[in-house]
Amino acid sequence: MLKISDLRVAVDGKTILNGLSLEVGTGEVHAIMGPNGSGKSTLANVVAGRDGYEVLGGTVEFKGKDLLDLDPEVRAHEGVFLAFQYPVEIPGVANIALLKEGLNAARRYRGEPELDALDFLKLVREKIKLVEMKEEFLYRSVNEGFSGGEKKRNEIFQMAMLEPSLSLLDETDSGLDIDALKIVAGGVNSLRSQDRSVILVTHYQRLLDYIVPDYVHVLAEGRIVQSGDKDLALKLEAEGYGWIEESAGAAA
Amino acid sequence: MSSVVENAAAYVAAQQDTAAQLPGYGLAELDAGRAAALEQLSRQGLPSQQDEDWKYTSTRSITRAAFKPASAGATCPSDFITQSVIEGLNPYRMVFVDGFLSAALSDLEALPTHVRLRSLAQVLSEDATSVLPKLGQMLGDPPHGFAAMNSAFVADGAVVEIEAHQHLERPIELLFVSGCGDEGLVSMPRTLVLMGEGSQATIIERHCSLKEVRSLNNSLVEIDLGKGAVLDYCSLQSQSDRSFHVGGLFAGLAESATLRATTVSTSGALVRNDARINLNGENSTVHLDGCYLVFGRSHVDNHTHISHNRADCVSRETYKGVLGDRGRAVFHGRIVVKQDAQKTDSEQSNQNLLLSEEAEIDTKPQLEIYADDVKCAHGATVGQLDDLALFYLVSRGVKRETARRMLTQAFAADVLDRVESVPLRQYLQSLAFDRLSNA
Structure with missing residues (x-):
């Protein structure tokens, strides 16, 4: 599904990702953990195609295509989705208008007919239940005046609507209380399937109690320094990131 | 009327030629009002960028040839x-x-x-x-x-x-x-x-x-x-x-x-x-x-x-x-x-x-x-x-041009949304929509 090789990325002239390699197979859930400033969010944003990230070297292949060559909307049409760490408030653009536009653009891209109003609404009602959001949120401006938890749920709702083959969740657990966390995790789990892959970017192990990953990677100083299964996350939770940073420092 | 500012001369002349045909001509109050306005027009002429209130708006495209x-x-x-x-x-x-x-x-x-x-x-x-x-x-x-x-x-x-x-x-x-x-x-x-x-x-x-x-x-x-x-x-x-x-x-x-x-x-x-x-x-x-x-x-x-x-x-x-x-x-x-x-x-x-x-x-x-x-x-x-708002929309698959239009419309919308009459509001919204779509 996704193959990142030796990726090096700078932001404002400062190298953030420094030779990162990662393979995510179809249907797999990977957790990327690491201390603040290790490059986790940069990785998620580069894959989604946000401006301001300078790729110095390396490749990102998605379903065999050179992802870095595609515009962000085309990446979305190809099946990449980023759940933002800080979802953006967009006054004047209704949630439902964004979804309809995004969903139908992807369908046109795939050569499928656009959903008519009735089918679209049916889909919306089905998916919004997954994240236990009220329907009134559909008609409100995107994220405007939403609480932190509502914003994160809205991200997962959008994800459920767009049915991406690769979902990147950037610190989706941050700022959530336990009930909201369970709802968000439930939404993600409902999308898990043989055809869909998920990358969870997180600082804490807590989320992984609810979304159990197949692989856990530790990112430090711009590259993956340790990979393992879910037990690695437990070790990080118990021992912190100190030992990782020491060993990464020693390796460099 | 002694001197007439040049950019108003044609209008002053036209008014003097036709004043007698204007409706209500002969009513003292109305005649006096028109005459006073004509006098101001003669004296001030049409505005130019020398006038503080027209500093950023050039009237040359209007004054270069007098209208009839x-x-x-x-x-x-x-x-x-x-x-x-x-x-x-x-x-x-x-x-x-x-x-x-x-x-x-x-x-x-x-x-x-x-x-x-x-x-x-x-x-x-x-x-x-x-x-x-x-x-x-x-x-x-x-x-x-x-x-x-x-x-x-x-x-x-x-x-x-x-x-x-x-x-x-x-x-x-x-x-x-x-x-x-x-x-x-x-x-x-x-x-x-x-x-x-x-x-x-x-x-x-x-x-x-x-x-x-x-x-x-x-x-x-x-x-x-x-x-x-x-x-x-x-x-x-x-x-x-x-x-x-x-x-x-x-x-x-x-x-x-x-x-x-x-x-x-x-x-x-x-x-x-x-x-x-x-x-x-x-x-x-x-x-x-x-x-x-x-x-x-x-x-x-x-x-x-x-x-x-x-x-x-x-x-x-x-x-x-x-x-x-x-x-x-x-x-x-x-x-x-x-x-x-x-x-x-x-x-x-x-x-x-x-x-x-x-x-x-x-x-x-x-x-x-x-x-x-x-x-x-x-x-x-x-x-x-807003670049971040734009990225947010395109990352959901919205085409960049559509995303730009959505944000632009959203920006202009709140003024039009306040118009009381529903048919008028909808008309203005669709007019703005068309204008911004073709922009």
Whole structure:
């Protein structure tokens, strides 16, 4: 599904990702953990195609295509989705208008007919239940005046609507209380399937109690320094990131 | 009349040639008013960038060749009117062709008896004494040569009179079609809206072009709101790219009256709007909004002046502009709080979105406060589309161009969303949508 090789990325002239390699197979859930400033969010944003990230070297292949060559909307049409760490408030653009536009653009891209109003609404009602959001949120401006938890749920709702083959969740657990966390995790789990892959970017192990990953990677100083299964996350939770940073420092 | 400023000479001469044919000629008061305005026009000429109030708006494209005053009798096909109707509005409609009423194209069927819609020409010819005291009263001293010119030639336009305590359900539409006659004509309609105590109405003043000919529309509207009267007013300019529009909105509000006015400019080579609102009675309220969409090489200039003359009045002003291509816009919003106007509550904002490198906005919010117990806020912003919001939309698969349009529309929308009349609001929204889609 996704193959990142030796990726090096700078932001404002400062190298953030420094030779990162990662393979995510179809249907797999990977957790990327690491201390603040290790490059986790940069990785998620580069894959989604946000401006301001300078790729110095390396490749990102998605379903065999050179992802870095595609515009962000085309990446979305190809099946990449980023759940933002800080979802953006967009006054004047209704949630439902964004979804309809995004969903139908992807369908046109795939050569499928656009959903008519009735089918679209049916889909919306089905998916919004997954994240236990009220329907009134559909008609409100995107994220405007939403609480932190509502914003994160809205991200997962959008994800459920767009049915991406690769979902990147950037610190989706941050700022959530336990009930909201369970709802968000439930939404993600409902999308898990043989055809869909998920990358969870997180600082804490807590989320992984609810979304159990197949692989856990530790990112430090711009590259993956340790990979393992879910037990690695437990070790990080118990021992912190100190030992990782020491060993990464020693390796460099 | 000794010396005449050169850029006004042709108009002064034309007025002198035709004055005797103007409706109501011979009425001392009217003749004196026209003569005084003509004298001002001769002395001041048409404005230029040397005038402080025209610093950012060049009138050279207007003054380089004088326009000829349009005369009555030009025609406009009825199809054009049919195609221009605002769906669902169902108004009482007066249509003006190059500034002169066309009774044939107007539709005043079922007009209630407590409302009078007449042409100014008719009123001046038959019944001048009833409106002469009001004509020019809200205008006061013409602020520039164009307004003086309109007053010197004053002949036709709409006279709207609504009796006290009457609530007019259906809106009134004043449709001004220019570009009906030859190349190079100026029309100078004057509209007078007189609303009695406690009356309510909705009026739409709409300017459009039939043909794409070089034309100047020098339009002036005076509004007199009696005690407690409520008027929803909308002025819309969507003329051809070869037309020039100089519009004036001069309103006086008595105690507890409310004016909600929205000015929307979507096209035209040059649009200049002067709005002057006098809050003359305590507890009166004005909401003065504007939306200008400026593309191609268009130029839109909004000069507003709200004067709080009495205590306890409220003013809310929001002007929003979207500029692309080589569009230029000017906003100058003055709010004056007189010494007696204690407890004034005033907010003003001007926000602009620039979509291209070449677009330019000059904005100047201005507060003058002579009272000591007031609440006033004002501000102006100029910005580009938010990159992060744009990325958020495209990361959901929305095409970049669509995303830009969605954000641009969202920016302009809140001014239009406040328009009370649903059919009018929808019409304005779709007009803005089209303008921004093709931008």
